[in-house]
Amino acid sequence: MFRPSALPAVTRVQQAGALITAELDARLRRSPDYAAENETLHALAGALTASHTAMLQTLVDTALALCDAGSAGISLREGGAGHASVYRWVAVSGRCADLVGHIIPSDDSPAGVAIAFSAPQLFAYPKRQFDCLARIVLEVTEELVVPVPGTPAPWGALWVMSHDGDHHFDSEHRRILKSLADFTCAALSIAKAKADAETRAVEAEAARNALSEAECAKDNFIATLGHELRGPLAPIESALAAAQKLAAGSPAVLSALAVANRQVQQLKRIVSDLLDASRVRHGKLSVRPAYALLGDIVKDALAAVSDEVERRRHQLHATLPPYPVTVFADAARLTQVISNLLGNAVKYTPHGGVITVQVDAPESGTIPEHDSTPRELVITIRDNGVGIAPDLLPRVFDLFAQSPSARAGAEGGLGLGLSVVKYLVNAHQGQVSISSGGEGKGTEVVLQLPVVHRSDVEHAAPTTHGIQPARILLVDDNADATEALAMLLSLDGHEVKRAQNGPEALSIVETFTPDFALIDIHMPGMDGHELARLLRERGQCASTLLVALTGYARTAGADGGSHGFDCYLLKPPSLEDLADVLRR
Structure with missing residues (x-):
């Protein structure tokens, strides 16, 4: 044609x-x-x-x-x-x-x-x-x-x-x-x-690089957001604790403060999930196993959700082995796993619902003396709550995975907790599975952890804030944080001095010898590391315990004294963490 x-x-x-x-x-x-x-x-x-x-x-x-x-x-x-x-x-x-x-x-x-x-x-x-x-x-x-x-x-x-x-x-x-x-x-x-094909390959490589950069930027944003949110939470929590002490004789005020405190704890959980999710993405969320009693771990997890269970009038039934069970695990992380799963059960179960915890483990004493092979621990958590839709089940462990009904019916949450749970369970060489009959038919979570060992471990001492009065120096450029924490410590009978920068802290120790110095690492001008080094050079501070406050992941005592500090605390420090450090 x-x-x-x-x-x-x-x-x-x-x-x-x-x-x-x-x-x-x-x-x-x-x-x-x-x-x-x-x-x-x-x-x-x-x-x-x-x-x-x-x-x-x-x-x-x-x-x-x-x-x-x-x-x-x-x-x-x-x-x-x-x-x-x-x-x-x-x-x-x-x-x-x-x-x-x-x-x-x-x-x-x-x-x-x-x-x-x-x-x-x-x-x-x-x-x-x-x-x-x-x-x-x-x-x-x-x-x-x-x-x-x-x-x-x-x-x-x-x-x-x-x-x-x-x-x-x-x-x-x-x-x-x-x-x-x-x-x-x-x-x-x-x-x-x-x-x-070469053009598509170049475009695909560029797309992969762009996606990688976007993922990196997102991770950095999440980590930065979590770190920045910790700052204002610290003084709020300390101020609430101080206000509760001051309002001991006023039930109405205490009731209002209890509401505020519950919401602060919810914010802390969200911030912790943000930071943990970022560490999971980079493989930096570590576990440090040690011998511990399973009963203490489970009871700590139950205690973490007890207030919400009572407020929602849930029926929480826990069945533990009648004999002591020794586990070789990171007790803090395992407590985090169980409390996270229990927290989800509480969050997604309507008022008056039923939650059960079944713990099955062999008795440590029956394991042969020279047998070092770990035995399996199985923890099953069931609820009769909102359940999980079948199409979401395969993705429940993904970051930010939540069903629309869960978002609408639950109080807070970002869909981060289960991804952290799976990471920590895998780090213990275990497995976690979740099943549900569908929306409105409840949920069952099963943890299988090969952590039971033969060992004799004593029960942990009950937590208490009662410690001998001490001389404490607080150094942080966040004035609200130091003021609230100083008030709380003063109400416990401690003598507290505050400084907002390194030079001010050095001036204070000329006339005040602290037993403890709690120092924020990231301060403008003279940072915490430089201040710790200069304090070590002063004879009057030779016996002062230097504690670093940081928004990044380090645990108390993990530093081993490097950079001049005796230990690290994650900001905002919990009252239990502070009490543990001050007992030294």
Whole structure:
């Protein structure tokens, strides 16, 4: 089918008698030289591994040789998509080799006419009909042009020229050029597919890098957000504790403060989840196993949710082994796991609901004395709460995974806790699974932990804040934090001095020798490390216990005295943590 824009050129060459394609079949056909053709096709196959330009040049060299032509070339389409298309001579061989890169019209050219016919065409003296060939110095007695097929449109054309009136093209030359044109189509398709694949690979790599950068930025934001939120929480919690002491005789005030305290604890849990989730993503949430009694761990977890259980009037039933069970685990992290799961059960169970905790473990004393193989502990927590939809179950351990009903019905939460639970359980070489009959049908969580060992461990001492009065120096650039904490400690009978920077703290110790110095690490100007070093150089502070306050993950005593500190506390420090440090 003719392209309408090619009709003038087609009509012109037909009327001039320059289109002599019919003579190809009328001329005496020479015998095919299949041996030479096969050899050149092998060479072409090898050229596929070369560069795009080298491969096309090998093609035109082959066409020149097999057709015994004076010139040969490939014209490929350029432009389109809003721009007028043209043909460029991308590879040329023979007497016209210096014209590589020459551009001809897509319609008023031999290639345009051949493509308009969708078939090979033979032209006599084409220079006389097409102005685009005027740059050829030699006369062109004949030109055989074969379209190079392509999808959705032909790639262009493969052509050979004769500059000698005694050399004419025949049907065998047409057959050879059609074979080479098909090969050209395959080669160009392969090259385009390779280029497209490389482009997609580059785009995919860029997308992966962008996603990685976005994930990193998100993690950094979450970590920074958690760290920044800890700052204001510290003075709020300390101020609430102080207010509760001051309002001991006013039930109405104590009731209001209890509401505020519950909400602060909820905020602390959310902030802790944020920080723990960030540490999980970077593999920095560590466990430090030691021998402990399972009963103490479970009771601490139950105590952590007892206020909410009472407020919601839940029925909480716990069944523990009647004998002592020794575990080799990180007691604090295992308590966190159980209290987190219990907290979810409490949060997602309506008022008056039922929650059960079943603990199954072998008796430590029955394990042979020299058997160090850990036995399995199984903890099952069931509730008759809102349940989990089947489509969410496979994703419950993903970060930020929550069902719409859970978000609507629960108080707070970011969907972070279960991802932290799974990480900590895996760190104990255990497994955690969650099942539910669907929304409104409750939930069951099963923990399987190979942590039971033979060992004799005494029960932990009951927690108390009752400690001997001490001289305490608080150093923090957050004035609210130091004021609230100082008030709370003063109400417990301690003598407290406050400083908002390092130089002020150094001035205070000239006349005040603290038993303990609680120092924020990140302060403008002189930071906590520098202040600790300078305090160590003063003789009056030789016996002072230096405690670092930091918003990042370090546990009390983990530092081992490096950087001048005796131990670290995570901000905001809990009253239990402070009491533990002050007992030293």
